[in-house]
Amino acid sequence: GFSHPATLIQDARRHGTVVRPVDINHAGWRCGIEPDGAVRLGLRFVRGLRREAGMRIEAARRQGPFCDLRGLQRRCRLRRDELDTLAALGACDSLGLSRRAALWQVAALADAGHGLLARCAPSTDESPLAEMDAAGRTAADYRHGGMTAGPHPLAHLRGRLRARGVVPAASLAQCADGRRVRVAGVVITRQRPGTARGMCFVTLEDESGLANVVITPDRFERDRMTIVSSAALIVTGRLQRRDGVVHLCGESFHPLRAIDRATPPAHDFR
16 A cells, blocks of 8 residues: 555554554454554564465474473574564564573574584573663564554654654644644655645654645755655644645755664655
């Protein structure tokens, strides 16, 4: 469809749907609905995981849950890179392992029989690696799965954005017509229809919702590189209400580089 799966997931969550992450002991190849109505993300979204490997995980689990990474590797014949990605994505949480602990154990399994890590018992040794913080986990979700069931990337920056006068997208509905405001978000669409006389339309997404930005041809040409190449933007402009529709007339545009690696690709100029 037109919207990236990451956008659909965020919209579903804002409307009250519980979304749970990929987990080797709970996820099938496809997304599924759990008994309590929650959506479970599917193994198909794990980048680099072969379909046949995902299907082996699903089939092996019918014979009993996975208890450790050694058993997962033995029963499903996964490659090292697949185990690494599952660990980094948090898909081994049900084994009682944090992401970095799981990565440590994958490395120990790969090194079994030789080297320093051969002296570690992968199922019991405590990882010496520093744990990922919340922002790091979100970035890893997007890097390895293209989406997150956790906090939106903007949620981690809200305090800093508030200090810069940036308001959440959901608050635009309460702002007065003509007020100058500043918003920030992941760019999920850029459109420049041939019938719009050079106007550009950008949709930004933050943890609260969507903000529609209208950009005149002269401002688009002035800031073309920033508008076109930035994964996330801070936009300042005047709020405009027309026939019940609220949008921002963009005046200045700045890249939000802090989350460049934690964003899905935008749908551009369709």
